[in-house]
Amino acid sequence: MSVGLIALIVLGMAVVGYVIGRSRSLSLAASQDRRLHSLPSYYGQAVALFTAVPALLVLGAWLFVQPIVVETRVSEMIPESAIPEGGALSLVMADVRRIAGGLDALMTSAGLSEGDLARMSAETTNLRERLGGVGVALGSDVSAPVFEAAKAMRAANNAGSLAMTIAVLALALVAGGYMLSRVSPDMRARNISETFVKALLIGASTVAILTTAGIVLSLLSETINFFRMYPATEFFFSTVWNPQFRGGSELGIIPLLWGTFYVSFVALLFAVPIGLMIAIYLSEYASKTVRSLAKPAIEVLAGIPTIVYGLFALITVGPLLRDWLAQPLGLGNSSSSVLTAGLVMGIMLIPFVSSLSDDIINAVPQSLRDGSYGLGATQSETIRQVILPAALPGVVGAVLLAASRAIGETMIVVMGAGAAAKLSLNPLEAMTTVTVKIVSQLTGDTEFASPETLVAFALGLTLFTFTLGLNIVALVIVRKYREQYE
Amino acid sequence: MNMYDSPEREAKLDQKATKISARNVQVYYGETHALKDVSVDIQDKTVTAFIGPSGCGKSTFLRCINRMNDTIDSCRVEGTILLEGEDIYDRRVDPVQLRAKVGMVFQKPNPFPKSIYDNVAYGPRIHGLARNKAELDDIVERALRRGAIWNEVKDRLQSPGTGLSGGQQQRLCIARAVATEPEVLLMDEPCSALDPIATAQVEELIDELRQDYSVVIVTHSMQQAARVSQKTAFFHLGNLVEFGDTDQIFTRPQDSRTESYITGRIG
Numbered sequence: 001m002s003v004g005l006i007a008l009i010v011l012g013m014a015v016v017g018y019v020i021g022r023s024r025s026l027s028l029a030a031s032q033d034r035r036l037h038s039l040p041s042y043y044g045q046a047v048a049l050f051t052a053v054p055a056l057l058v059l060g061a062w063l064f065v066q067p068i069v070v071e072t073r074v075s076e077m078i079p080e081s082a083i084p085e086g087g088a089l090s091l092v093m094a095d096v097r098r099i100a101g102g103l104d105a106l107m108t109s110a111g112l113s114e115g116d117l118a119r120m121s122a123e124t125t126n127l128r129e130r131l132g133g134v135g136v137a138l139g140s141d142v143s144a145p146v147f148e149a150a151k152a153m154r155a156a157n158n159a160g161s162l163a164m165t166i167a168v169l170a171l172a173l174v175a176g177g178y179m180l181s182r183v184s185p186d187m188r189a190r191n192i193s194e195t196f197v198k199a200l201l202i203g204a205s206t207v208a209i210l211t212t213a214g215i216v217l218s219l220l221s222e223t224i225n226f227f228r229m230y231p232a233t234e235f236f237f238s239t240v241w242n243p244q245f246r247g248g249s250e251l252g253i254i255p256l257l258w259g260t261f262y263v264s265f266v267a268l269l270f271a272v273p274i275g276l277m278i279a280i281y282l283s284e285y286a287s288k289t290v291r292s293l294a295k296p297a298i299e300v301l302a303g304i305p306t307i308v309y310g311l312f313a314l315i316t317v318g319p320l321l322r323d324w325l326a327q328p329l330g331l332g333n334s335s336s337s338v339l340t341a342g343l344v345m346g347i348m349l350i351p352f353v354s355s356l357s358d359d360i361i362n363a364v365p366q367s368l369r370d371g372s373y374g375l376g377a378t379q380s381e382t383i384r385q386v387i388l389p390a391a392l393p394g395v396v397g398a399v400l401l402a403a404s405r406a407i408g409e410t411m412i413v414v415m416g417a418g419a420a421a422k423l424s425l426n427p428l429e430a431m432t433t434v435t436v437k438i439v440s441q442l443t444g445d446t447e448f449a450s451p452e453t454l455v456a457f458a459l460g461l462t463l464f465t466f467t468l469g470l471n472i473v474a475l476v477i478v479r480k481y482r483e484q485y486e
Numbered sequence: 487m488n489m490y491d492s493p494e495r496e497a498k499l500d501q502k503a504t505k506i507s508a509r510n511v512q513v514y515y516g517e518t519h520a521l522k523d524v525s526v527d528i529q530d531k532t533v534t535a536f537i538g539p540s541g542c543g544k545s546t547f548l549r550c551i552n553r554m555n556d557t558i559d560s561c562r563v564e565g566t567i568l569l570e571g572e573d574i575y576d577r578r579v580d581p582v583q584l585r586a587k588v589g590m591v592f593q594k595p596n597p598f599p600k601s602i603y604d605n606v607a608y609g610p611r612i613h614g615l616a617r618n619k620a621e622l623d624d625i626v627e628r629a630l631r632r633g634a635i636w637n638e639v640k641d642r643l644q645s646p647g648t649g650l651s652g653g654q655q656q657r658l659c660i661a662r663a664v665a666t667e668p669e670v671l672l673m674d675e676p677c678s679a680l681d682p683i684a685t686a687q688v689e690e691l692i693d694e695l696r697q698d699y700s701v702v703i704v705t706h707s708m709q710q711a712a713r714v715s716q717k718t719a720f721f722h723l724g725n726l727v728e729f730g731d732t733d734q735i736f737t738r739p740q741d742s743r744t745e746s747y748i749t750g751r752i753g
């Protein structure tokens with residue numbers, strides 16, 4: 001029976017359980033002449049939940065575990081000799097899986113019985129051709145052990161599915177029946193749904209946390225692989241980034257980090273003062289109408305895809321800076337430069353800074369402004385001496401969040417600053433960042449298990465550590481600031 | 487409608503100049519008519535108390551006197567208020583300059599998130615009242631002493647003002663307002679968060695300030711009004727019901743509403 005069908009049956013049983021549970025609670029209450037602890041629908045829900053939830057959980061777990069068990073069992077059947085020179089067990093197992101999957105189609109098309117299949121052997125039949133006929137294309141002839149393994153896998157899978165169907169349906173029946181037998185006017189059915197809702201919510205947050213942990217762990221394990229092949233000291237302290245296809249690469253992160261921080265710095269240098277001034281204008285000076293128009297207009301900037309910013313950098317800003325700044329000053333003639341990427345990224349970050357700072361400045365209590373005005377201070381004195389100092393921690397938090405955004409940005413850098421790893425102070429020269437190199441190393445055509453590819457994970461982890469640190473600092477600062485007025 | 491004696495005669499009686507003269511002041515918050523046709527004369531070197539039930543417009547009127555209502559968008563003020571004969575709502579008057587002359591202590595303590603010292607030094611710095619650090623130190627100390635808080639904070643002038651207790655914060659705000667040497671000091675329930683000892687000290691300060699300034703104090707304590715003020719104004723539902731000598735208001739009120747209020751029957 002297919003998985004979807006099983007799930008549907010379980011859900012159907014849950015619906016039936018709901019109806020029975022509800023009516024049973026009502027009839028019990030009537031016959032015993034007592035008030036129900038909960039509304040009748042809660043009794044129905046309790047029965048339905050007990051029917052569906054454990055059964056579906058087991059179904060999910062089974063689907064996850066069965067392939068692993070079958071795979072390990074079957075792979076034991078493959079002798080060393082069946083693994084071709086230079087190949088791996090995993091490649092052979094992939095074949096086994098495909099043949100096992102194709103066998104059913106083969107049986108129906110050729111009208112074979114189970115007995116026929118058992119008697120069939122790799123020596124007597126041209127399996128490659130026959131499987132090809134039912135749409136399973138194989139790279140090589142099927143050897144006897146592989147074919148036997150495939151037959152064993154198919155048998156194990158079939159047995160497993162049958163056992164799964166029985167187990168899941170039985171569990172649904174037993175658990176649902178148990179709950180139904182417990183239904184009585186005293187039963188706290190409301191609390192059961194409450195617990196279920198809580199478990200559901202916890203489950204949802206666990207998914208998010210586990211995903212994060214999973215991402216970090218996978219980064220970490222590949223990074224460890226990388227450091228087995230490439231010395232960590234070279235990676236962290238070498239000032240040369242020069243990957244080679246044929247080995248002997250120099251993979252020093254310093255030029256990339258330099259590029260990353262240089263571009264981010266230029267971007268923040270641009271975005272922070274402008275964003276802050278916008279925030280001050282909007283929150284302190286602008287009239288309601290101006291504010292209601294200007295704020296969304298500025299936030300539109302945040303909605304522009306970064307690739308569009310990239311285009312703007314590539315086509316407009318880059319050539320402009322080259323023709324009007326770099327060449328007249330004799331500082332180079334590349335249209336991609338740190339300044340180009342930094343400027344455009346700065347534009348992208350303006351709404352970040354302005355919008356967050358605006359909220360923070362607005363959160364400064366009116367009573368502080370009153371206090372300052374009441375002492376005869378002007379508006380700008382009040383802003384400079386009372387409001388900004390009060391809002392400063394929050395503003396710093398906003399800037400740090402913008403910084404972590406800048407560090408992670410890729411598209412604008414590729415199109416604005418180029419892809420050449422360089423250590424230079426000249427802002428009009430092309431440089432590149434960590435993110436750009438992650439993309440180019442992973443999409444290159446080197447083998448996956450080479451340091452040239454795996455370095456991407458080490459780069460990713462380093463970057464992640466930086467942005468995580470920035471985010472934590474920002475959050476701590478912002479939280480501290482919140483406490484001040486509560 | 488207003489039941490007080492004519493201001494001219496009063497001025498003659500106690501020989502004190504009129505500091506603030508309000509005529510037909512109306513205040514609207516959007517559609518709400520918060521203050522209705524208030525006319526009053528506040529004398530120099532006098533403590534004037536505003537009393538009345540909550541929401542009757544005492545703070546609103548106080549805020550008219552130093553144009554703090556300008557900072558509320560929905561607020562509209564009509565009528566005239568003269569400070570030493572000059573219309574403070576005149577186009578040529580700079581509200582910033584006005585507020586330096588008419589200081590204010592707010593109903594809720596609002597110290598700046600700065601050190602205690604910087605809180606008090608804020609006004610003198612803005613207005614350039616001190617030529618050097620030593621002078622500024624003097625001003626700060628004097629103000630803190632007058633605010634009856636010097637002994638509690640003299641060892642921690644550099645710690646944040648927001649870290650003080652509610653009552654200490656209120657006295658810090660009083661010190662902050664006094665430090666700018668205003669001619670008129672408006673105090674909105676300055677003692678609502680204070681214990682009896684600090685209250686007595688603030689009342690002493692008010693009495694002392696009366697030598698040079700004109701003080702307007704909003705209070706919910708009849709005893710306090712009776713103790714510190716020479717003039718009392720009773721507000722009710724946005725109207726100025728009665729205004730006169732404190733003695734007279736508390737012993738022989740003219741209006742039945744005033745009498746009910748001070749004897750505790752309305753409020």
Ligand SMILES: Nc1ncnc2c1ncn2[C@@H]1O[C@H](COP(=O)(O)OP(=O)(O)OP(=O)(O)O)[C@@H](O)[C@H]1O
Binds near residue numbers: 518545560
């Ligand atoms: N910012 C504002 N916006 C709208 N209405 C306001 C505002 N401030 C005060 N009001 C209204 O004006 C009226 C008078 O308020 P005000 O603060 O002057 O009262 P009060 O006499 O000081 O009261 P309390 O003794 O409680 O401080 C009230 O009805 C109040 O709701």
Ligand SMILES: [Mg+2]
Binds near residue numbers: 544545546593674
């Ligand atoms: Mg008030």
